[in-house]
Amino acid sequence: MEARVFPLTCTALPLSPASSSSSHGRLWPSPFKPKHAPKTVLRKSKEEPLLEGLPKEYYDDEWQARQREKTKELHQRRQEEDEEEERKVEEYREIGMRLKGYPEEDVRKARKLISSFIRAAEEVEEKIEEAAEKGELTELVLMVIWNRLDLARRDEEKDVIRSLDLLYRRVEAEILKREATPAMRLLNDLLNMHDGYDGEGWLKECKKRMVDTFPREDPFSILVPEGFDIDKHQGPLRLPLEADDVLLRVDFVREVDALLQEVKAEQNEVQNAQGLDAESIASRLKQQEKQRAIRLVEAVLDLAINLKW
Structure with missing residues (x-):
């Protein structure tokens, strides 16, 4: 029996890129393939795409210039605020240094005396006169009141400013009164x-x-x-000595x-x-x-x- 050989013939299947990619995509999904591809919209100049989520003004040159100007103004304002804060700190430090030349005990007594004036309320006039008679009203007392008044002005405490200003004037007037000529x-x-x-x-x-x-x-x-009796011509003829007052x-x-x-x-x-x-x-x-x-x-x-x- 004669064996017949049948040649094996294969017909090549045409593979297109589309069919190939689709079949591979279905059979072996790639882990690197994004689920949602980014949408790109070309600018009018067709030079740069717009990213999703950013406003169109982001690519506007005038808008960006205004934003840069706002940023510049913000930095300048922050710098001014920092300088103002530094100036205030320096002023507070200067106020605190005014009393450094006085003994601590005298400063403590002056502050205690001023606190008693503030607590006296309606009887403050009597308290001030009493302190003046004792010789407790000095330049240091005025300095302590002025320091408190200066701090109140910087903190814009209107009621405190008014009260301390009246107290300063009253104490100053009493000191001047004691030191004044007849x-x-x-x-x-x-x-x-x-x-x-x-x-x-x-x-x-x-x-x-x-x-x-x-x-x-x-x-x-x-x-x-x-x-001296002018009728009887009797009495002291010597002029009285002038009193000092x-x-x-x-x-x-x-x-x-x-x-x-x-x-x-x-x-x-x-x-x-x-x-x-x-x-x-x-x-x-x-x-x-x-x-x-x-x-x-x-x-x-x-x-x-x-x-x-």
Whole structure:
């Protein structure tokens, strides 16, 4: 039996890239193939694709320029804030260094005294006068009050500023009163007698106080001492020794006139603020208050010049 050989023929199947990739994709899924391919949209210039999730303005040159300008302004503002903070810290350090030259014990006593003034509330006037009589009101006390006032101003504590400012003025006035000459003490007392309304009644009270304070200057009182009986020609002929605290009218007139000239010269140098902000209004009110005080002092001076017993 003759064996027949049948040639094995294979017909090549055409493989296209699409069929190949699809069959391989179905049979052997690649782990590196993303589930969602990124969408790319070409720019109008067809140079750079837009990434998904970013605004279109990101690729706008003008928008980017504005963003860079905003960033620059932000950095500048932060730098200014840092500089302001550093300046405040330096100011606080300077305030704290003001008292370094004073003994710690004296500073502690001054702070304790000021705390007692603050707690005294309505009785603060009596407390201040009592401290002045004991000699406790010094430059250090004023310095401690000023330091607290300075800190309150930097922290913008309006109520504290007002209270400390009044306390500083009152303590300063008491110190000046104790250190003032008899003429300035009398002037201060006369001004404090004014109630702000009755000018004529105030002038009458001032005249009475002057008559009681100044020694008589008429020729008879000078030639005939106190206690001498002119009818019997009996009594001491020796003039009494002048006391250290005797205030002559001429000395009072001279000191008050010098004070007025000095104050008026300062007022002429100050320019009145014309703005409507709080600082300008406060400055104008302060100048008006000074002008009223000057008019009162002028009235006192005129009364002393023309005083008759």
